Amino acid sequence: APLNPAGMNLAGRWDMFLREVAYLPESDLFLWCFRLNVNGKLAPDLFPAYDAAKNRWVTIKLPMPADAKPFDRSAVCTSIHWDAKRGLVWVGDASWDGAVWVLRFDPKTAEIKPLTEYAIPPVETKK
Numbered sequence: 001a002p003l004n005p006a007g008m009n010l011a012g013r014w015d016m017f018l019r020e021v022a023y024l025p026e027s028d029l030f031l032w033c034f035r036l037n038v039n040g041k042l043a044p045d046l047f048p049a050y051d052a053a054k055n056r057w058v059t060i061k062l063p064m065p066a067d068a069k070p071f072d073r074s075a076v077c078t079s080i081h082w083d084a085k086r087g088l089v090w091v092g093d094a095s096w097d098g099a100v101w102v103l104r105f106d107p108k109t110a111e112i113k114p115l116t117e118y119a120i121p122p123v124e125t126k127k
Contacts (some may be wrong), residue, residue: 031063
């Protein structure tokens with residue numbers, strides 16, 4: 001049956017590549033390894049996630065270095081994996097300069113907000 005999660009009908013163009021995802025059992029979240037991109041505007045530190053318990057799209061704020069190139073556009077060259085033994089999320093990035101990123105995700109301290117609270121950037125029109 002269709003899930004129809006809250007935030008699914010986000011106004012504007014929402015660019016996503018849904019192939020690579022990790023399930024985080026402590027928080028009952030599915031995390032994608034790319035930055036939120038709405039109307040061609042990349043969020044500097046917000047990543048989309050699906051909150052399975054509440055059937056809604058959310059954003060998770062993750063600190064990113066100012067010059068970070070990974071996760072810019074599509075996640076086509078990335079992979080993500082939940083390491084239950086170590087309690088870590090591993091992300092491999094084969095694009096740009098390439099890297100391996102590791103995250104210890106704590107749902108109690110993470111900044112998680114419903115996607116419906118995200119301020120939608122306006123659509124740029126060509127003149």
